Amino acid sequence: MSDDRRLAVLRAIVQDYVETSEPVGSKALLERHQLGVSAATVRNDMAALEEEGLIVAPHTSAGRIPTDAGYRLFVDRLSGVKPLSGAERRAISSLLDGAIDLDDVVDRTVRLLASLTRQVAVVQYPSLTRSSVRHIELVPLGGSRLLVVLITTTGRVEQRILETGMDLAEPASERMLASLRSDVNGATVGKTLADAAGGLGELPGQVDPAARGLLAAIAAELTEVLVEQREERVVMAGTSHLVRSGEDFPSSIGPVLEALEEHVVLLKLLGSVTEQGDAVAVRIGAENPYAGLQSTSLVTSGYGSGSDLVAGLGVVGPTRMDYPTTMAAVRAVATYVSRILTD
């Protein structure tokens, strides 16, 4: 019994099932693929594949559909990554090249990915923890309020408003603020965000005692932004594509939508991806730890400027998904966005 042919049968089953969304039987397989053997032989192979847990029959007299494990094998060993068409490449570059700032890049990316894959696209904002400080600005507002602005190398801007309890309009305060500004910048600029938080901690000894209270407040605020990275954001597009592939979800798309709205979940999923380098990662069905996403697959990739990956992006869809095409699209978009961010 040839292992090769069995795998060829699995590949054919996955391809047909993805295309037709109907369980595929031995006869249909023979018509659409040149396997060079008879239907009975294919049936024997299918029985073996079912034995190994790679395919199942939804009911007695129906064809087979791949299991999660079947898709996994397909992705790992049976599918090349389909190259994108020229039109698709052009669409990517022309759309993303028109972006005017970081928000716009992210927005265009997520929409592009959604329409390219016809699936739900998710893009994480370039993460704070992996970028470094470019500038910190202190801006006195009216009265005693102080605006703290943090600018990162990835072009992201974070701001917090701080109640200082002292009158910032006084000349003394202004001078103090100016020196604080240069001290804080000196202690942080160029460092990664985690290091910068440390740098701030060592500062108090060197500054004017009168400014210490203020510095402490500023440091606390910045540390919160820097370390706790509360503000990690994701954007999403293409949720309406879920409806189209609604039959693929056993119960309903409700739980899926709920899971997707829980941004914390998405961040976890994308976050774990960036640790794997910039390769496209695929998580299939129950490989996924979150209840609402048990019958979905994720195709994700890290992206970012230069060599350090700062965030993840990807696509969420039914396990019955055209993996080669989706993986190609995710990879292409990730590399293109990375290139744009590097400039």
Place this chain on the structure above:
Amino acid sequence: MSDDRRLAVLRAIVQDYVETSEPVGSKALLERHQLGVSAATVRNDMAALEEEGLIVAPHTSAGRIPTDAGYRLFVDRLSGVKPLSGAERRAISSLLDGAIDLDDVVDRTVRLLASLTRQVAVVQYPSLTRSSVRHIELVPLGGSRLLVVLITTTGRVEQRILETGMDLAEPASERMLASLRSDVNGATVGKTLADAAGGLGELPGQVDPAARGLLAAIAAELTEVLVEQREERVVMAGTSHLVRSGEDFPSSIGPVLEALEEHVVLLKLLGSVTEQGDAVAVRIGAENPYAGLQSTSLVTSGYGSGSDLVAGLGVVGPTRMDYPTTMAAVRAVATYVSRILTD
């Protein structure tokens, strides 16, 4: 024939249909409401209501359901606004009081509104056009790039990065920047955003000729932010609730999701609302100009700090909606958020 009773019948039909989501017949009506007349009489009234286009029968031997016009009449004349329960009030205040900054307020508001109404909630960020300038800051980045930060009275921060084409690290540039900073602020602070754009236009005559080019670039950038308000943002939550009420949509929830993803559409809808003061506005079914939302209703309200309304928030759901409760929730959340923003 008593007009009053006919309207009472309409009210009863709307209430029952909203609750049971099934066409309501004359018999069911008698059981659940004390109308003091017989089924036959109710049937006569229903025939009259159908004549007026307020209700329809989906097919011959079924009860009646309200038309858009029927809901309209119900909302305008037949429904009080249901007061919120104490628990709901407490939930609103405790949840929103915990917010730490503007982003967080908006985020919590939209989630709160979604879970309170069990519908899709939409919240527009406080609009630029209706707030005024609190501060403008110019921050030189590395090389020749300049960061322009705009802070509004509503606490919103907008930033743009500008390629100036000159070396900003030079002492001369620094001095120039300092004077520009005060000039620009002098010409804009305290003005509404539209007026501020005008103020910037009059500035060039008064400044150092060497700085004119830079000023023009800054002014152009700010004008874009100020006037074109490109960055108006909306956030959304509770899309999974659409699935639950899926049967209420004739075709599918697909088009609805698509329309909701088109933020421009949402902005238009919410924008037109703020012109009507802070009353709760209801748009029912086909009253709505957008194709995807023809079978949905919107319940919206303006909100904002003090007397000037700066943005809209609301709820999107099927026309078969519990209007009194939804309107109460929207109103309560709008007033509470307004109060928070005013502090």
Place this chain on the structure above:
DNA sequence: GCTGGCACTCATGCTTGGTGAGTGCCAATT
């Protein structure tokens, strides 16, 4: 103007029987 009664309509749900896709197994062939 209201009511009870009555004939009529028609969506819905259930049962029934037919159809066919697909399978598993076996004996024959290479």
Place this chain on the structure above:
DNA sequence: AATTGGCACTCACCAAGCATGAGTGCCAGC
């Protein structure tokens, strides 16, 4: 030992038929 053709068998699916009953419109009487 692997492959193949043949064959009996299983069920999901569909369409038709039928019963049910909710709901209606209309009419004659109060």
